[in-house]
Amino acid sequence: xxxxxxxxxxxxxxxxxxxxxxxxxxxxxxxxxxxxxxxxxxxxxxxxxxxxxxxxxxxxxxxxxxxxxxxxxxxxxxxxxxxxxxxxxxxxxxxxxxxxxxxxxxxxxxxxxxxxxxxxxxxxxxxxxxxxxxxxxxxxxxxxxxxxxxxxxxxxxxxxxxxxxxxxxxxxxxxxxxxxxxxxxxxxxxxxxxxxxxxxxxxxxxxxxxxxxxxxxxxxxxxxxxxxxxxxxxxxxxxxxxxxxxxxxxxxxxxxxxxxxxxxxx
Amino acid sequence: xxxxxxxxxxxxxxxxxxxxxxxxxxxxxxxxxxxxxxxxxxxxxxxxxxxxxxxxxxxxxxxxxxxxxxxxxxxxxxxxxxxxxxxxxxxxxxxxxxxxxxxxxxxxxxxxxxxxxxxxxxxxxxxxxxxxxxxxxxxxxxxxxxxxxxxxxxxxxxxxxxxxxxxxxxxxxxxxxxxxxxxxxxxxxxxxxxxxxxxxxxxxxxxxxxxxxxxxxxxxxxxxxxxxxxxxxxxxxxxxxxxxxxxxxxxxxxxxxxxxxxxxxxxxxxxxxxxxxxxxxxxxxxxxxxxxxxxxxxxxxxxxxxxxxxxxxxxxx
Numbered sequence: 001x002x003x004x005x006x007x008x009x010x011x012x013x014x015x016x017x018x019x020x021x022x023x024x025x026x027x028x029x030x031x032x033x034x035x036x037x038x039x040x041x042x043x044x045x046x047x048x049x050x051x052x053x054x055x056x057x058x059x060x061x062x063x064x065x066x067x068x069x070x071x072x073x074x075x076x077x078x079x080x081x082x083x084x085x086x087x088x089x090x091x092x093x094x095x096x097x098x099x100x101x102x103x104x105x106x107x108x109x110x111x112x113x114x115x116x117x118x119x120x121x122x123x124x125x126x127x128x129x130x131x132x133x134x135x136x137x138x139x140x141x142x143x144x145x146x147x148x149x150x151x152x153x154x155x156x157x158x159x160x161x162x163x164x165x166x167x168x169x170x171x172x173x174x175x176x177x178x179x180x181x182x183x184x185x186x187x188x189x190x191x192x193x194x195x196x197x198x199x200x201x202x203x204x205x206x207x208x209x210x211x212x213x214x215x216x217x218x219x220x221x222x223x224x225x226x227x228x229x230x231x232x233x234x235x236x237x238x239x240x241x242x243x244x245x246x247x248x249x250x251x252x253x254x255x256x257x258x259x260x261x262x263x264x265x266x
Numbered sequence: 267x268x269x270x271x272x273x274x275x276x277x278x279x280x281x282x283x284x285x286x287x288x289x290x291x292x293x294x295x296x297x298x299x300x301x302x303x304x305x306x307x308x309x310x311x312x313x314x315x316x317x318x319x320x321x322x323x324x325x326x327x328x329x330x331x332x333x334x335x336x337x338x339x340x341x342x343x344x345x346x347x348x349x350x351x352x353x354x355x356x357x358x359x360x361x362x363x364x365x366x367x368x369x370x371x372x373x374x375x376x377x378x379x380x381x382x383x384x385x386x387x388x389x390x391x392x393x394x395x396x397x398x399x400x401x402x403x404x405x406x407x408x409x410x411x412x413x414x415x416x417x418x419x420x421x422x423x424x425x426x427x428x429x430x431x432x433x434x435x436x437x438x439x440x441x442x443x444x445x446x447x448x449x450x451x452x453x454x455x456x457x458x459x460x461x462x463x464x465x466x467x468x469x470x471x472x473x474x475x476x477x478x479x480x481x482x483x484x485x486x487x488x489x490x491x492x493x494x495x496x497x498x499x500x501x502x503x504x505x506x507x508x509x510x511x512x513x514x515x516x517x518x519x520x521x522x523x524x525x526x527x528x529x530x531x532x533x534x535x536x537x538x539x540x541x542x543x544x545x546x547x548x549x550x551x552x553x554x555x556x557x558x559x560x561x562x563x564x565x566x567x568x569x570x571x572x573x574x575x576x577x578x579x580x581x582x583x
Contacts, residue, residue: 010307012551057549115308115551228333232548234308236300238320238346239335239548247328248349253304266331 010234011045012115018080034084034141036072039114041081048074050149051123053142053256054083054116055233067229068118068256070142072149084145115233119253122146122222124154125197132195132219133158134188134210135180136202139226143201147179157195159188161206189213196220200260203227208265221260225251272313272558277565278572279558281315283517283539284465286402286440288315289371291534291573292558295521295544296321296377296404296444297346301360302367308551312370314558315540319360321377321406324385326352336477336486341499341523342545343477345492348379353389357396364399373401375442383419383429390436402440405433405464408447408471417474420446423458430462442519444468447499452506453513466517468542469510470503495545497523504536511537511578525553527560534576 018038041048048054053068069085122142124131131154135143140160147158160180183191189210192198200210201224214221228251231239235253242249243264249255272279272290279290293316299305302317311317329349336343351359356376364374376393380386386405393400407420407429419425426443433441443459445452447470456467472493477486485491503522511518520538523546524530530541546553565573 012308228335230335230337230548232298232304232551234300234304234551236304236320237298237545237548238329238349239344241329241332241334241349243332 010115010117011041012113013042013045014113015039015041015081017112034144036082036084036145037069037112038080038082039112041074041079043079046117047076048081048117049121049123050074051146051257052117052121054114055118055252056083056085056115057113068142068226068251070145071117071121072145084141084148118233118256119235119250120255120257122199122224122257124150125220128155129196130155130194131157132192132198133180134161134192134198134200134202135159136161136185136206139201139203139224141201142224142226143199144180146199157191159183159191161185161188161202185209185213192219198222199224199257201226204265207260207263211260211263211265215261222257223260223263224257225255225263229256272562275562275566277562277570278574279315279562280572281539281574281577283402283442283519284440286316286373286375286442286465286517288373288540290315290558291538291540291561292530292554293318293373293375293519293540293542294547294554295542296375296406298544298547301356302363302374305547305551309555310370312367312372314372314554316373316375316401317367318375318377318404318542319356319364320350321348321379322350322353322356322389323348323378324353324380324389326350326355331488333486333488334492336492338475338477338494338496338498341494341496342548343475343487343492343494344472344545345487345489347489353392354396357392361397361399364397364401368399368401374399375402375404376400377404377406377444379406383425383432386429387432387436390433394437394439400439402442402465403433403437404442404444404468405429406444406471408444417446417448420455421449423455426455427458427462430459430464434463440465442466442468442517444471447471447473447502447506452510456510456514456516460514460516464516466519466539467510468519468521469506469538470499470522473499473502495522497525499523500529500532504532507533507538508536508580515578524557525550527557527562527564530557530561531564531576534573535578535580537578537580539574539577 021036048071050071052071056069069083072082072084074081133143158180197220199222225242231237233252235250240251244262281288281291296318327348330345330347367374441464443464472495475494476491500523507520517539519540520533521542525546533541543554
């Protein structure tokens with residue numbers, strides 16, 4: 001590694017927010033929703049791919065809260081960048097810091113600060129093959145966002161596993177965009193038997209369960225690991241470790257998407 | 267912030283931490299800026315006075331289990347546990363980075379956080395041979411997140427004296443000791459290292475601390491306890507810098523909760539010769555440069571020709 005790392009490797013800066021949309025809740029009994037926001041990415045910033053991630057600080061540079069958001073779409077001519085993440089505490093005056101995109105109070109619309117794209121995103125295999133998406137909980141939002149970036153000819157099955165103990169479908173059925181349907185984990189794994197490549201997003205316990213249940217298959221398993229994310233965002237501070245068979249990796253620089261089979265759940 | 271601003275300022279920003287000469291007083295705190303290149307995609311680290319490298323141990327360390335951080339009001343709990351590549355790998359993989367930083371006038375400071383005196387000695391001997399561009403050693407005897415070494419050495423005057431004495435006899439490079447903030451008498455510990463030939467001290471490391479999640483009844487950190495940093499500890503750190511400077515006049519690198527140029531100026535008025543930015547980089551990765559620019563602006567506004575004039579400049583009457 002050299003100090004001559006090109007400045008174009010990462011983009012950082014505050015970006016004008018062009019539009020905002022949300023739907024939800026995605027988790028029963030909680031005030032959690034999917035939020036989609038579109039920004040104007042400057043010409044000098046490298047063009048991102050759908051499935052890559054940006055680190056976002058919702059209240060602007062220096063606000064102290066940063067979380068990853070997935071690229072849903074990037075329109076090169078207009079430089080419009082659409083990101084997805086989850087939001088919680090929508091009705092609270094003082095939103096919790098574990099939410100990425102807050103529902104801003106009226107008249108309060110700061111330009112969020114973005115850095116990225118981060119190390120490794122969700123990258124589809126080069127050859128067409130049956131694709132599966134398996135989501136659970138708020139972390140599943142990244143797959144919902146990713147699904148929106150896929151063309152209609154992708155051979156796709158997308159399952160959103162209900163939260164434990166929940167009888168509520170997540171996300172709400174009938175949403176005009178989402179390809180997901182609500183199911184149990186058993187049903188989802190049965191449906192995804194034919195998929196050769198599966199992306200998984202959910203709480204650590206969910207990832208662990210899926211890893212164990214699919215240990216005997218030869219499916220390619222990519223996992224979004226969005227827990228305990230924080231720190232510098234550039235791989236320097238080592239505050240966001242993920243245990244792998246090769247030691248600790250960094251969510252920001254080495255992920256936040258990993259080979260699920262290589263993750264070690266302690 | 268840009269190189270232009272630094273070139274245009276009329277303020278002499280150069281400082282000295284004992285024999286260690288810095289082109290400006292701002293550096294990154296060890297453990298927050300990796301090995302000096304991680305932020306290179308965002309700004310040129312060569313613009314800073316120094317980079318304190320990620321804490322090194324004699325042998326590689328995997329680090330502590332997650333979670334390694336938790337937010338607190340006004341601060342950040344962390345417990346990385348000195349995850350690092352070890353001295354030998356550092357020489358092979360990172361010595362060239364030190365040389366490149368030095369070429370740019372940014373002093374690479376090697377932070378050593380060994381578990382035993384023997385490890386400290388061996389590490390310095392390896393680095394003397396394998397990393398000639400290292401500008402100084404920061405002897406970290408205050409990490410709260412390891413079971414061996416760290417606080418155990420930093421809290422024991424005899425052990426502390428012995429480590430500094432042994433290292434002093436093995437290197438002519440500046441030795442800066444990062445002291446433990448939670449001791450009964452910080453001045454006594456500073457005098458111990460001063461008497462053994464240390465060239466300066468760093469105040470402070472993170473404050474031993476912990477967090478508990480009441481809902482789950484579990485600790486917030488994987489290692490249960492950790493260290494507290496951020497604005498919450500700035501008043502504590504300022505006091506220690508002040509007391510130590512008044513009693514010893516030793517060169518001090520001050521840190522703890524610096525987010526603005528004004529924060530940094532306060533440290534210099536208390537007695538610091540230079541300042542380090544730690545977790546302030548997490549919310550603003552360009553914080554070191556912003557702080558430097560604001561320090562230069564402060565000096566211009568106050569008619570301060572050389573920033574060195576600020577060290578110990580607190581008005582008490």
